[in-house]
Amino acid sequence: MSDVMLANFKEEQSAKIPALTLLTHLGYQFIPPAECLTQRGSRSTVILPQVLRELLAKKTFTFMGKEHPLSSAAIDKIVHELATPAMNEGLKAANEKFYNALTYGIGITEFVGGKKASPTIQVIDWENPENNVYHFTEELEVENSQGTGKRIPDLVCFVNGLPWVVIEAKRPDSSTEGKATVSEGISQNIRNQKIDEIPHLFAYSQLLLSVNGHEGLYATCGTPEKFWAKWKEEEITEAEFSKLKNKALSKIQLDSVFAHRPQKVREEYESLVAGGDRVVTDQDRLLVSLLRHDRLLDMTRLFTLFDKKAGRIVARYQQVFGIKALVERITSFDDKGARNGGVIWHTTGSGKSFTMVFLSKALIWLKELARCRVVVVTDRVDLEDQLARTFASGGALSGKDKKEAMATTGRRLAEQIGKGNERIIFSIIDKFRTAIKLPECHNDSPDMIVLVDEGHRSQNGENNIRMQQALPNAAFIAFTGTPLLQDDKTENKFGKIIHSYTMQQAMGMTNDHIMSCISYTACPDFG
Structure with missing residues (x-):
């Protein structure tokens, strides 16, 4: 067997077929390559028009x-x-x-x-994932933008006939010593986005994946290689992963996936399945965690930002689960009718400012938070300006909104709290000293959410008391990146820890050589 044939065989058995079968179990309908091309109508067309119609x-x-x-x-x-x-x-x-x-x-x-x-x-039913249709194919031949050649991504997932996910599946062993094969998949994804390649496919992409049977990384359109990330799941159990991986395909599903393959490939797969339960890999965890229908919709609508400087950003796992835990917390109330708050403890460099922006997206899209307003409190002017820029760049504020959101004086803050209707307010905590003395600085609505950046510094003494007096029923959320010591009172002032992402977790990601930074916000260039 030639080296090329051997490499292709390894890619098929180790990465691609496990991905194909798992996507089938997740509820994606497989379209063989030839049929997919027929549905597209031409190699330059990347959507499935009839499905959409x-x-x-x-x-x-x-x-x-x-x-x-x-x-x-x-x-x-x-x-x-x-x-x-x-x-x-x-x-x-x-x-x-x-x-x-x-x-x-x-x-x-x-x-x-x-x-x-x-x-x-609305082309997508965001509230009811089951009302959308999900397909996938392999070896999608796409004519390049100049009509002089083609590229063939390994796997593409469609939602309502639109190609949302592009996956490169590589063999586990690399032909280049010291270079992981997932890097080859990343390089191909990045190359294929170039202007003379097949960028028209990536105009639709929401997530990009590179897998090799053992592991996998994810990113989105325009993500540089060093920012491709590993996923660590916090909700789906290992038992659920294993059940999905080892679920049997029906005869119809088997015929669909293997009909266009040599018979020996199917026999090899059936022999493997007959050998007993297969071990769950990080590739499996990544595919299930990100491409389960409800999760894919959430990653697209709630956990994607377009930043003017960094480009398109997709959330890291600590941001996703931090926001999910935060939303669950602030949609609950205490016995006095006040919203519950707490502490988000994410180590320095984990992307707290973007986590706040992701929360603002939740306020826009989630019905249970539609009436809420946000007060962002910092203790330094440079932090206030940085967060305002992040919100504006992430699409949560227009230029006009940004100007109106800034509490330039204590009197302005008092008016915003008591009489304003701005969706987002930014204030330095010291302005509460002046504001609280004014009669209009009071709002007893439970639909106020106060985000306190670096809560370990901002929570002490009179400052915290002033905020509590002005907004007695608000949910107070402290964001801190500093390790909480046993005698630290941050948790006592703001409530329990809602979600944590420690330095040990961050170092674990770095040591795996998954990325050079935890997210864009971990790098000095991105604040």
Whole structure:
């Protein structure tokens, strides 16, 4: 057997087939490569138009108190808009434009009984993952932007006919000594995004993965290699991973996955399955953790940011589980009707500012937090400015909103707390000294959330008392990166620890040579 054939065989058996079978168990429907090409219509088309059309045909809009189906013209408009990403503006802009269409919806014009309606259509049902359709294929042949050649990503996952996830699956042993094969998959993903390659595929991508059978890393469109990250799961149990990995494929599923392969490949797989339960690998954990339908939707809508400096950012696992724990905490109330708070203890360099921005996205999208306002409190002007820039850059604030959000004086802070309607307020904690003396500096609404940056410094003495007096029913959340000592009162002042990410966990990630920084925010260039 030649070296190329041997390498391909190892890639198939070690990485690709385990990924194919696991995605099938996760509820993705497999489309063989030839059939997928037929559905696409050409190698330059990367969406599945008919899948999208069939989904849109089930959509309705409300007008004059009644539900109406979409017209053929409206369906054509949406399909055309999604099938032609604005690549003339560059991949980053095209990807962000597509993301906005996914999250905010697409506006159309309809005429009902001669009257004009202008509904916004949501292509994705974010609230009910089961209402979307999920497919995947392998060896997706995509013609490059110049029409002179093609690239063939190993695996691509589609949501409602749109290619959301691109996966490179490599053999476990590298031909280059000292270089992990996941690095080869990362390099291919990055290369394929270049202007003369297949950037039009990545205009749609929400997550990118590189796996090799044993391990896997993830990132998103535009992520440099050093920021590709490992995932550590905190909710799904090992028993659940094992159950999914060792679930038997039905005959129909087996035929679908193996019909276009040599018979010996299927026999090898069936022999492996007959040998008993297979061990769960980090590749399996990554695929299940990120590509389970509900998690994929959350990672896209809640845990993705477009930063003006760093580009597109997808959350690290500590940010995801920190926010999930935080949302659970602040949606609960004590016996007096006040929102519960607590402490987010994430070590320095773990991306606390972006964690706060991810929380702001939760406030926008989660119904249970829709009425909440946020007060961001720091103890230094440079921190206040940095966080305001991060919120603005991450899309949580417009330029006008940023100006209105700043509590420039104690009087301004008092007015914002008592009479304002700004969704986000930024203040230096010392301004509470002046503000609390003014009668308007009081708001007993439980829909106020106070984020206190570096809570171990800001919580002491009168400062904390002033905040509690002004906002008696607010949820107070302290963010700290400093290890909490036994006599540290941060937890006592703000409540229990909601989520922790310690230096030991961060060092573990670094020692695995997963990335040079925990996230963009770990690097000096990104604050």
